[in-house]
Amino acid sequence: MSERTTRIPAVEARGLTVAYGDALALSDVNVEAHQGRITVICGANGSGKSTLLKGLAGLETPTSGDILLSGQPLSELSRRDIARRVAVMSQSPEVPTGLTVEELVEQGRHPHRPWLGRISARDRSLIDSAIRRVDLHHLRQRELATLSGGERQRAWVAMALAQEPQLLFLDEPTSFLDIRHQAELLTLLRQLNRQEGLTIVAVLHDLNQVMDIADDVLLMCKGRVLATGTAQQVLTADLLEDAFGCKVDIVPHPRDGERGYCLIDWVGNTDATGTVRREA
Structure with missing residues (x-):
């Protein structure tokens, strides 16, 4: 039996169903994202990509089904325990009024600090590292509201990195970024995965980016998983025609x-x- 089949998934959905009234956003979804790999969720608009991501991250209460984090049901973990292991970057994060880049990134350390505890030297080092890795060190004292959309996006990624997560969820992280910063962000994500072993689950709209970065692909269609596997296995002419029409x-x-x-x-x-x- 291979190592992959014996390892506990980093996150797993079993029979995940999410309904909004009479509308099913997800229907009996069973998926796994494996430790140390980059899993990308893709599909047409309205296929359930973001709902699945939020469900796996514990941000969406399922109508039925279970989510397991490293084999543990999310329902048995406290919000603080989850926050110490999981970082999430949403699709359109709200910009806090008056907050600087450095102050935003500092928020990523909260799950690891004692209640009302002061920032430690290690916290400061991790904050500085996260800001530099997304190339915002020259803007660290700028208010988020004064930044471009792409700069704000990188600031949110830095906050997630400062959190030191075992598992990083990103919902369309390259939105609002120009070509250069899209490439830089994808390169950074690959480095975090390959060099530091960070498990990443991302929703990506651009199939070119999916092919470039994904170890595993979940192709969604109408609230269900149409196919799973490597990019070469999943992104085929027939499956893409089924998914995108x-x-x-x-x-x-x-x-x-x-x-x-x-x-x-x-x-x-x-x-x-x-x-x-x-x-x-």
């Missing part, structure tokens, strides 16, 4: 086909064309 051509990249690079060319309800570069 448009035809997709996937062919080897003309320059790097031998190395497993590929080009995604949309040919249905959209005229967008993107290039994906991922080593097999």
